Amino acid sequence: MSEICKIFIVEDDLFYCGLLGHYLSLNADNEVHKFTDAKSCLLAITKIKPHIVTVDYNLPDHTGQELLKKIIEIDSSINVIIISGQEDVKIALTLLKEGAYDYFVKDEDTNEKLWNCVNKINETRKLKSEIEGLKNEIKSKYKIDTILKGNSEEMTHIHRLIEKASKTNISVSITGETGTGKELVAKAIHFNSAYSNRLFIAINVAAIPSELIESELFGYEKGSFTGAQNRKIGKLEEANEGTLFLDEISEMKINLQAKLLRAIQEREITRVGGNQVIKLNFRLIVATHKNLVNEVKLGNFREDLYYRLYGFPIALPSLHSRGQDILLLANYFLTNFTFENKMLPMEMTKAAKEKLMKYSWPGNVRELKAVVELSAVMADKNVITEDVISFGPVDTDEKILKHEMTLEEFQKEIIKSYLKKYNNNVVLVAQKLKMGKSTIYNMLQKNQE
16 A cells, blocks of 8 residues: 655635645545645644645745745655746746745646656655665664674673764774674674664675785776776775775785775775875774784784774674573574574474583584584474584595595585685685685686686
8 A cells, every 4th residue: 555645735726726636636645635825734734744735836925935934944854846827937946945846837737747746756755765664674683682692791791882882983893703793793883873874885805815905995997907997996985974894804915004094094095096086984893803913013914003993892702602692592593594494493402402502613603503504404303403413614534435536626625615614714714724825716716717
């Protein structure tokens, strides 16, 4: 069912008032109220709250201009359409500048022009309503206690920190092991802040080759280098008036850190290959699984940039330290998975729960989600028992026994498994496997060919 559009017609000519009212009433979604003077219209506005008011410019008690000003003072969201018996360009321009939605001259086409104008206003109003509904849905989705499940003391503390960070535009630095939910925290801050109606732009520094990260962040002009066939807007520019989230900031090369520092300090950038200075205003949130103080001491991270980014620190606890939150999250993931896959509700045995509680969870919340979902698929009779719960990215012994592979093939299997476990974070996987990043990049490139 369409939403009713309330329309006021203010016209002292009774015949013409009735004509306009009859014509607009042909649309069943329009609720039309007719008035012959400004006073009665103004008295009714606060009670009925119309969406549209059509105003005759020459009324017995007010001019159309005077009534327009009073309507806007009462409610600036009301769309006022002026209908005049005389064509006066100066008056029309003045009224439009003062807030009138449109201006018509009374002629044989007035009915049609008014009909089209009302339809246009209604389409815009419905679109705004849909957008507002989507915004409210997003805000509800990213409520702090919804997006970050947990009743432990550690998570209660994190919830309080997020609430504080959301109330200002201070830069936020999030630390924590891989899989603890750093990006979720960043989104919770954004969608509960004054920036919630703007874009949230996220970029994982570790997932982009170092030679491409500068153009990804700052953008580039057409022809600035081989292959730059068109202008590209960078992530910093995309995030203007919104929030920029730089994940794994510690992986940024030292030479690029200087350029990022200047962009943060001056709130301006220049695209690669360009001369135009672009002013920016964005909320900055960064995250890393590393200790940035140690990175500064090692010479891998600029000290001045560290202090610029430090802002409001939030250190996320590991899943293993969160006690009963493990089971709370496991049940949450299990319920969601069975619902999304149209499966019957499932439950875990006591032994299965004990197994989850005893595990160290090196992959944190991300690993728990993967383990629970796999267990749901492997379980029989809608009950998850301890024997269907398996940990680890690859059961290497079983793979070797079942399949004959070359050393290179086996290496690829391990790399692919670790990339999946650590969300395609090439730098972290290289550290875990103690191998060069180039080896992983080469493997990924071969797979794409």
